[in-house]
Amino acid sequence: MVKKKTCIFISGKGSNLKNLIYHSRDNSFPIKVSLVICNNRRAYGIAYAKKYKIPYILINTKLNNYENKILFNLKKYKISFICLAGYMKIISEKIIKNFKGKIINIHPSLLPKFKGLNTFARILKNNESKTGCTVHYVSEKLDSGNMIIQKKFFIGSKDNEKDLKFKTQKLEYRAFPEAIIKIFRNY
Ligand code: GRF
Numbered sequence: 001m002v003k004k005k006t007c008i009f010i011s012g013k014g015s016n017l018k019n020l021i022y023h024s025r026d027n028s029f030p031i032k033v034s035l036v037i038c039n040n041r042r043a044y045g046i047a048y049a050k051k052y053k054i055p056y057i058l059i060n061t062k063l064n065n066y067e068n069k070i071l072f073n074l075k076k077y078k079i080s081f082i083c084l085a086g087y088m089k090i091i092s093e094k095i096i097k098n099f100k101g102k103i104i105n106i107h108p109s110l111l112p113k114f115k116g117l118n119t120f121a122r123i124l125k126n127n128e129s130k131t132g133c134t135v136h137y138v139s140e141k142l143d144s145g146n147m148i149i150q151k152k153f154f155i156g157s158k159d160n161e162k163d164l165k166f167k168t169q170k171l172e173y174r175a176f177p178e179a180i181i182k183i184f185r186n187y
Helices: 015-024 046-051 066-076 093-098 119-125 161-185
Strands: 004-010 031-038 056-058 081-084 103-107 130-137 147-154
Touching: 004 015, 015 031, 015 046, 015 161, 031 046, 031 066, 046 056, 056 066, 066 093, 103 161, 119 161, 130 161, 147 161
Parallel strands: 004 031, 004 081, 031 056, 081 103
Antiparallel strands: 103 130, 130 147
């Protein structure tokens, strides 16, 4: 099987990046993590790129031409698939057009509920009985592309934001790889 050369976009901790690197070392997993793009030079996730000798590019989103730098590197590394894993910037239309149907994102709620930021606080405030995570295709509209996989759990009566984050991320580490396998199963 020829693995898809994949770029993971991150901004922070990078625990999903670490998990995808771990899975991609399996021969039967459809992707190879070939590039990491990060918009935050203090992101802990960069350590995983270094540790596993994966090329990484730091992007300064304050510069006008940063989108071109992203596109240039995606081409340079022959990237054909993109995973957004905690990337805290909106992906531009230009990139979406160049990679139509080839960009996926993981979001910490049961979309279409709780799009955007501060999900856990809003979920608790709304007295939801369950929550979870969603892997979906990226479209021009924020957190609105077609859903690939969703995983849920019931919220405990004493759960706080930290508990929700912990439980959600535990599910994310299963959902992201499963979504990727699902996408490429029929290729
Ligand atoms: C994840 O929980 C994901 O749902 C959200 O950002 C978080 C990133 O976490 N989009 P990490 O950087 O992968 O640890």
